[in-house]
Amino acid sequence: MSGHPTQGTPLLRIQDLCVSYPTPDGLKEVVRGVDLSVSRGERVALVGESGSGKSVTARSVLRLDSEARTSGRVLIDGQDVLEMNSKEVRRVRGARAGLVFQDPLASLNPVKTVGWQITQPLRIRGMGRREARRRAVDLLGRLGVADPARRFDDYPHQFSGGMRQRVVIAIAVIAEPQVLIADEPTTALDVQVQAQVLELLGELAQEKDMAVLLITHDLGIVAGFAQRVAVMRDGKLVEEGDVDRVYASPRHPYTRALLDAVPRIGDQPGRRLGTAAATADPVSVSPEGEEL
Numbered sequence: 067m068s069g070h071p072t073q074g075t076p077l078l079r080i081q082d083l084c085v086s087y088p089t090p091d092g093l094k095e096v097v098r099g100v101d102l103s104v105s106r107g108e109r110v111a112l113v114g115e116s117g118s119g120k121s122v123t124a125r126s127v128l129r130l131d132s133e134a135r136t137s138g139r140v141l142i143d144g145q146d147v148l149e150m151n152s153k154e155v156r157r158v159r160g161a162r163a164g165l166v167f168q169d170p171l172a173s174l175n176p177v178k179t180v181g182w183q184i185t186q187p188l189r190i191r192g193m194g195r196r197e198a199r200r201r202a203v204d205l206l207g208r209l210g211v212a213d214p215a216r217r218f219d220d221y222p223h224q225f226s227g228g229m230r231q232r233v234v235i236a237i238a239v240i241a242e243p244q245v246l247i248a249d250e251p252t253t254a255l256d257v258q259v260q261a262q263v264l265e266l267l268g269e270l271a272q273e274k275d276m277a278v279l280l281i282t283h284d285l286g287i288v289a290g291f292a293q294r295v296a297v298m299r300d301g302k303l304v305e306e307g308d309v310d311r312v313y314a315s316p317r318h319p320y321t322r323a324l325l326d327a328v329p330r331i332g333d334q335p336g337r338r339l340g341t342a343a344a345t346a347d348p349v350s351v352s353p354e355g356e357e358l
Contacts, residue, residue, distance in 0.1 A: 074142070076103035077277040078127065078163075078245045083138040085122050085131075085301075093135060097122050097303040100138075104245070104277040109268070111280045111288040111309070113324070114298035119167075123298070124247050124281045128163055129155050142245055160187035164238030166267075168250030168281075170230035174222040180233045181218035187241040205236050209266055228259035232266070239270055246271065249281040264291050285328050289313060297321045 085097035097119045104110045125131050126169045127140050129147060137141040140147045142162055147155060159165075167173035175183060184205070193201075199218065206214035209232040222230055231251060238246060248267060252260040268291060271278045280292055288295050288309060296306040297320065305318040316322045 076105045076141075077143055078102075078279065079139070080123070080127070081139040081141070083123065083126060083140065084136065085119070085126050086135040087131075087133055088135070096301050097126070099325040100298075100301075100303055102279075102296055102303065102306070104279050104337050106277055107242075107272065107275045108294070109271060109278045109280065109292045109293045111282060111292035112296050112298060113282055113285060113288055115283060115324075117299040118298045119300050120281050121249055124165070124249050124279065127245075127247060127279075128159050128165055130165075141187065141338065160238075160241045160243065161191065162243050163245040163247065164241070164243040166231075166234055166248040166251045168253045170234040171222060173234060174230060176222055179219050179221055179273070180225065184218075184233065184236045184240055187237065191241070195271070203242060205240055206232070209236055210262070215357040216316045227255055227263065231255065231259075235263070235266060235270070239274070239276075242274055243276065245277045245279070247279045247281070250282070250283070252282075252284070253289065260287070261290075267291070285313075285324060297324065 077100060080100055080102045083097055083100040084094045084095060086093040088094075100119075102110070102112070112123065115121050116358070126134060126136055127142075127147065129136075129150075131247070136148055138148070142158060147158060150158070155191070155197075176179070181199065181202055184202040185193075185195075188198040188201065203214045203218055206217065211217055211229060211232055217225075222233070225233060235251070246267070251264050251267065255263065264287060267278065267280075270276065280288070282288060292309050294307065295309050295312050296303050297312070297318065298304070299320050305312060305316065305321045307343055313325065316325055
């Protein structure tokens with residue numbers, strides 16, 4: 067894990083974000099008052115159990131859920147995405163903020179070549195076909211895709227899971243966004259491919275000085291990738307701080323339970339792992355250890 071970037075005005079600032087969805091019984095609030103920021107060159111992880119609201123938070127940054135009712139502020143380089151019209155939001159996607167989805171096969175169009183899909187963020191901004199192809203082939207090669215000029219014209223089903231994830235990363239970063247959101251980018255990948263994908267994300271973030279928000283439930287991944295971690299439960303942030311501090315001395319019982327549930331090398335056979343489900347939620351804790 068690399069050192070901290072120079073802190074400045076955050077590229078991504080989420081303030082008092084609330085997200086609700088309509089149900090037969092009325093609006094159901096799934097994200098409640100989230101405050102989170104990511105600075106240029108910084109890697110921040112948002113962790114929690116399935117259903118905690120972390121992916122909804124990520125998707126709200128780019129307003130990807132049309133049924134969602136949102137309030138608060140989502141600032142990208144000082145401009146509030148929640149105040150933009152649909153045309154302005156489309157300009158933000160890809161150009162200023164990219165998203166790596168957790169299921170590459172589902173997020174790729176099966177009837178379009180990977181090259182066509184990678185070049186779209188450039189083509190819709192007016193770049194010529196030849197230059198867009200050149201950039202896409204170059205990026206695929208840097209992402210570890212062998213013979214990228216030939217694979218440019220292949221379809222998603224012709225790629226392995228790890229290679230498809232590289233294609234999704236290429237789509238997200240080819241327009242060199244300021245902010246990159248990676249939503250469970252290593253789900254269903256084996257450990258070796260997971261490490262490769264995360265290394266690629268880290269290298270791209272460092273090279274382009276991007277702000278990266280990683281969404282995951284895997285605390286092991288966080289330890290090797292992120293500089294700060296925010297812990298989410300039931301739609302709220304309950305703890306936030308430097309990864310080293312939070313892992314060494316978690317201040318919230320839910321964070322302690324999550325860490326206790328992680329198997330460790332050297333565990334005694336039959337050791338009973340902890341469970342996060344039964345923990346109380348008396349307070350939320352800031353990076354400085356103060357009650358929120």
